[in-house]
Amino acid sequence: xxxxxxxxxxxxxxxxxxxxxxxxxxxxxxxxxxxxxxxxxxxxxxxxxxxxxxxxxxxxxxxxxxxxxxxxxxxxxxxxxxxxxxxxxxxxxxxxxxxxxxxxxxxxxxxxxxxxxxxxxxxxxxxxxxxxxxxxxxxxxxxxxxxxxxxxxxxxxxxxxxxxxxxxxxxxxxxxxxxxxxxxxxxxxxxxxxxxxxxxxxxxxxxxxxxxxxxxxxxxxxxxxxxxxxxxxxxxxxxxxxxxxxxxxxxxxxxxxxxxxxxxxxxxxxxxxxxxxxxx
Amino acid sequence: xxxxxxxxxxxxxxxxxxxxxxxxxxxxxxxxxxxxxxxxxxxxxxxxxxxxxxxxxxxxxxxxxxxxxxxxxxxxxxxxxxxxxxxxxxxxxxxxxxxxxxxxxxxxxxxxxxxxxxxxxxxxxxxxxxxxxxxxxxxxxxxxxxxxxxxxxxxxxxxxxxxxxxxxxxxxxxxxxxxxxxxxxxxxxxxxxxxxxxxxxxxxxxxxxxxxxxxxxxxxxxxxxxxxxxxxxxxxxxxxxxxxxxxxxxxxxxxxxxxxxxxxxxxxxxxxxxxxxxxx
Numbered sequence: 001x002x003x004x005x006x007x008x009x010x011x012x013x014x015x016x017x018x019x020x021x022x023x024x025x026x027x028x029x030x031x032x033x034x035x036x037x038x039x040x041x042x043x044x045x046x047x048x049x050x051x052x053x054x055x056x057x058x059x060x061x062x063x064x065x066x067x068x069x070x071x072x073x074x075x076x077x078x079x080x081x082x083x084x085x086x087x088x089x090x091x092x093x094x095x096x097x098x099x100x101x102x103x104x105x106x107x108x109x110x111x112x113x114x115x116x117x118x119x120x121x122x123x124x125x126x127x128x129x130x131x132x133x134x135x136x137x138x139x140x141x142x143x144x145x146x147x148x149x150x151x152x153x154x155x156x157x158x159x160x161x162x163x164x165x166x167x168x169x170x171x172x173x174x175x176x177x178x179x180x181x182x183x184x185x186x187x188x189x190x191x192x193x194x195x196x197x198x199x200x201x202x203x204x205x206x207x208x209x210x211x212x213x214x215x216x217x218x219x220x221x222x223x224x225x226x227x228x229x230x231x232x233x234x235x236x237x238x239x240x241x242x243x244x245x246x247x248x249x250x251x252x253x254x255x256x257x258x259x260x261x262x263x264x265x266x267x268x269x270x271x272x273x274x275x276x277x278x279x280x
Numbered sequence: 281x282x283x284x285x286x287x288x289x290x291x292x293x294x295x296x297x298x299x300x301x302x303x304x305x306x307x308x309x310x311x312x313x314x315x316x317x318x319x320x321x322x323x324x325x326x327x328x329x330x331x332x333x334x335x336x337x338x339x340x341x342x343x344x345x346x347x348x349x350x351x352x353x354x355x356x357x358x359x360x361x362x363x364x365x366x367x368x369x370x371x372x373x374x375x376x377x378x379x380x381x382x383x384x385x386x387x388x389x390x391x392x393x394x395x396x397x398x399x400x401x402x403x404x405x406x407x408x409x410x411x412x413x414x415x416x417x418x419x420x421x422x423x424x425x426x427x428x429x430x431x432x433x434x435x436x437x438x439x440x441x442x443x444x445x446x447x448x449x450x451x452x453x454x455x456x457x458x459x460x461x462x463x464x465x466x467x468x469x470x471x472x473x474x475x476x477x478x479x480x481x482x483x484x485x486x487x488x489x490x491x492x493x494x495x496x497x498x499x500x501x502x503x504x505x506x507x508x509x510x511x512x513x514x515x516x517x518x519x520x521x522x523x524x525x526x527x528x529x530x531x532x533x534x535x536x537x538x539x540x541x542x543x544x545x546x547x548x549x550x551x552x553x554x555x556x557x558x559x560x
Contacts, residue, residue: 118491138488167488174489180479181490185497188468191529193552195522198529199460207558208418208447209454210461211398215559216496217465222556225549229542236537242475243534247527249471249478254523257516262509269505272473276502278487279495 004029004056004063006075008041010121011092012066013129016046021131022161031056041126057082062154065091070230073099080108088151090115090158094178094227095234096142096171110148113155116140116174117164118182122222139164142171179238184246186220186228187239193221284309284336284343286355288321290401291372292346293409296326301411302441311336321406337362342434345371350510353379360388368431370395370438374458374507375514376422376451390428393435396420396454397444398462402502419444422451459518464526466500466508467519473501 003019005012008030016028030047032038041047057063057079065072065079072093079089080103090113093099100114119137121128139159144152159166169177196218200206232239256264283299285292288310296308310327312318321327337343337359345352345359352373359369360383370393373379380394399417401408419439424432439446449457476498480486512519536544 177486177489180476180486181494185493190549190552191533193555194529195526196460206457206460209457213465213500214461218555220493221552225546229546232537246475247530249474250527253471257512266505266509269470272470272501275473275498
């Protein structure tokens, strides 16, 4: 199988390394508008060859899009225009509804498999790629009824080879859930970093006290705006909804503390401890 | 040296294990109002013997308080009443100003060393204790000018044996800084857990999508209310101040997204990325 990976950053690079380890692959082409990333990916042995987009589309059995979600949306119509009926396209967007809606009537819609691998780190670029990023993680397949069975089978075999667990959702449901378990975590981290950086200007010694708890809650604030602004844009309504709910929860803790109602504060914290049954 | 540890939870237990590994210790007594924790600590070899508080005070060269901050404040006056001039007391509170203010005129104030080891995990109890919790972490000494030089020397030698880095602050400065780099991280985690748990009631499948980013930002929400309510109570004004600033930052991100001002959103995220120079 010849595979093209459009976007050789953390996800695309890790995918190339993982596929190479997990299954027989004839050749992996890398495509990227960032020529620095492209030559790094080649140099690191992540891809076998660099390619222009058009050539990659013509020459590959499988085309995988691992660029930011705005670029997926831009590129997808013309890629679907160009492919033949035996080719498969996978897009790995962190948001799905707007992307899938924009190509829903395309005659080659069935050749597209929409997935979101629930894996990532706060780092970006091919130098951050690792060959076990996806192991044991969930792979969310979106609106899979609209994908041709043979195209799904190829994506499913990749999912299995990467030791990922398949999960099925419709795109709307996916976008709402990711707002709650991924997008809001990033927003709180960005805002927490801004809060503390603001204070640091007047209180230079503040970071002598930064321990593991602080590092853990702000590490996502290292994530790139190039990736995240398009996600927030495409998932605006869900993100606003969860952000409003989160501000309400913070305001409630604020008010309870201000009123010195420590009994209720205790109950709120005890209730939040139930998160133990979700995360290890 | 005979040492008594009052409170054999995560911090007290880890301290006992670390001290035993790092320096010659004749005997470590454990004191705890929770008899279950006490027998676990004995069974796990963390302490050599259990003891009543009064006996522990009489029989020890060094008495270390690793109980929640409200209990430190309650116990400290009578402990200082009972000790002799050759004994040393260390308290390891996460807040310091209110505790130190309440005993500032005590005739044995000089025998007290007020420290805050910047180490911890979201777990509690002696079973969570580890012998390397403090290695390479900061140990904050508060209001050290009020401590007798010989008492400070003993605390300093412990700090060195544990391979910790000493940092010196006055108690007020300490409480302000910890509000920014520790207490707010816990509040956001508690509130984030509440936000998501609330949503889960109506959206059962939400956690199929929870990845590493989510786990990282909510892991502190596993922390116990028994420890944290007294911290928020003692550091109320600082915590309210930082919480108000954090809500302002979140509201700003909300408004910018609602207004579809993606240029400003990009700039805010880019600015928050500067946290990279603080955390690895």
